[in-house]
Amino acid sequence: MNNKTKATWMLAAALSLMLTACGNERAAEPPAPTESPKPAETPKPAESKKSSASTGDSSVVPAPPATSVNSESAKDAKAEKDTKEAKETKETKAAKDKPNPSEPADKQSQPSGATGAVNDNGKTGASGPKNPAAAVTGGKTKEPSAAGTGDRKALSWYYMKKPKGQVPNFPAETKSYTKDMKALWVGTGKKVYLTIDTGGPLGDIDTLVKSLKDNKVKANFFIAGYNVKKNPDFIRTLVADGHLIANHTMTHTDMNTQTDEQVRKEIEDYEKLYKDVTGKDIQPYFRFPYGRYNMHLLKMVSDMGYTSVFWSTAMRDWEPRKNGAEDPYNDIMNNLHDGNIILMHQGSPENIQALDKIVKAVKKAGYEFALLSDIEPPK
Numbered sequence: 295m296n297n298k299t300k301a302t303w304m305l306a307a308a309l310s311l312m313l314t315a316c317g318n319e320r321a322a323e324p325p326a327p328t329e330s331p332k333p334a335e336t337p338k339p340a341e342s343k344k345s346s347a348s349t350g351d352s353s354v355v356p357a358p359p360a361t362s363v364n365s366e367s368a369k370d371a372k373a374e375k376d377t378k379e380a381k382e383t384k385e386t387k388a389a390k391d392k393p394n395p396s397e398p399a400d401k402q403s404q405p406s407g408a409t410g411a412v413n414d415n416g417k418t419g420a421s422g423p424k425n426p427a428a429a430v431t432g433g434k435t436k437e438p439s440a441a442g443t444g445d446r447k448a449l450s451w452y453y454m455k456k457p458k459g460q461v462p463n464f465p466a467e468t469k470s471y472t473k474d475m476k477a478l479w480v481g482t483g484k485k486v487y488l489t490i491d492t493g494g495p496l497g498d499i500d501t502l503v504k505s506l507k508d509n510k511v512k513a514n515f516f517i518a519g520y521n522v523k524k525n526p527d528f529i530r531t532l533v534a535d536g537h538l539i540a541n542h543t544m545t546h547t548d549m550n551t552q553t554d555e556q557v558r559k560e561i562e563d564y565e566k567l568y569k570d571v572t573g574k575d576i577q578p579y580f581r582f583p584y585g586r587y588n589m590h591l592l593k594m595v596s597d598m599g600y601t602s603v604f605w606s607t608a609m610r611d612w613e614p615r616k617n618g619a620e621d622p623y624n625d626i627m628n629n630l631h632d633g634n635i636i637l638m639h640q641g642s643p644e645n646i647q648a649l650d651k652i653v654k655a656v657k658k659a660g661y662e663f664a665l666l667s668d669i670e671p672p673k
């Protein structure tokens with residue numbers, strides 16, 4: 295990169311670190327998994343940052359960290375793949391042992407990808423990912439390269455937060471989405487779409503279900519298939535309570551690291567599993583694990599009948615929150631806007647502790663909780 299670019303990038307990185315330090319949120323899903331290949335991600339954040347810098351926004355919400363994160367889940371998933379059954383137990387156990395909060399964070403051990411600098415990783419050591427090397431090392435040659443090129447260039451979702459009450463800015467690539475790439479990241483009107491991501495630990499299910507029920511709130515769940523297998527009764531309860539459940543892949547792996555055939559299988563296996571467990575067809579919404587995708591996959595998923603759902607609020611909820619349940623509450627209330635699609639990880643204890651209070655406050659602010667199916671489908 296030339297000096298100017300470099301300078302811009304560094305500025306962005308510095309800005310983001312600052313933001314991180316201040317506890318600003320990021321918007322992305324946690325880092326990705328890893329094991330595999332790719333890390334890649336990279337520099338994208340720069341872009342975002344740049345924009346934000348130019349915009350004066352102080353809050354950029356960078357892309358997801360790259361990697362690591364979910365390792366737990368990714369790992370689990372992988373294990374799953376390898377050993378189907380035995381693993382279940384193991385997974386559970388692992389999850390238990392590690393009190394990690396969110397999806398991502400879990401296992402530190404996991405390598406991760408490093409992504410970009412910017413993201414957050416760094417600091418959170420705990421969560422930490424960061425090992426770019428890992429990625430590299432991975433050498434496993436999987437076909438798709440993590441970074442990708444052309445319409446397979448790896449992208450990570452992020453948004454740039456604006457002053458309270460205003461709809462954030464979104465990545466420039468959204469302007470390149472075509473009609474055959476159905477996607478949603480924000481709705482309109484005084485509605486809020488709570489999307490709960492269960493790519494990691496299931497956490498305190500009872501409190502979660504009760505908080506929604508007590509407040510008559512319907513939410514949208516993106517639950518990885520391995521978690522559906524782990525607790526099918528939970529999924530049946532959600533269906534009975536009127537929540538929307540959508541496809542989040544079987545293993546919660548970064549789809550950029552998979553072949554088309556593998557991606558298709560992740561999605562179709564989920565459809566079958568969901569049907570087996572609930573007797574119903576899965577809702578036609580999909581979320582890319584970690585918000586990591588590419589234009590080619592966006593189109594492919596759309597061709598399979600799905601609308602990809604990103605978000606306009608996310609939190610660093612895959613790691614312990616400094617101020618406990620106050621953090622998710624403030625993160626959400628300080629970025630509340632029309633059509634807000636909120637990403638909340640179920641595995642974060644603080645999220646669940648704060649849920650009742652959040653839901654009440656959002657309603658008090660004049661918003662109604664709605665299902666993704668209430669959003670007019672993209673044309």
Ligand SMILES: [Zn+2]
Pocket residue numbers: 323397491492493494516542546582583584
């Ligand atoms: Zn997820």
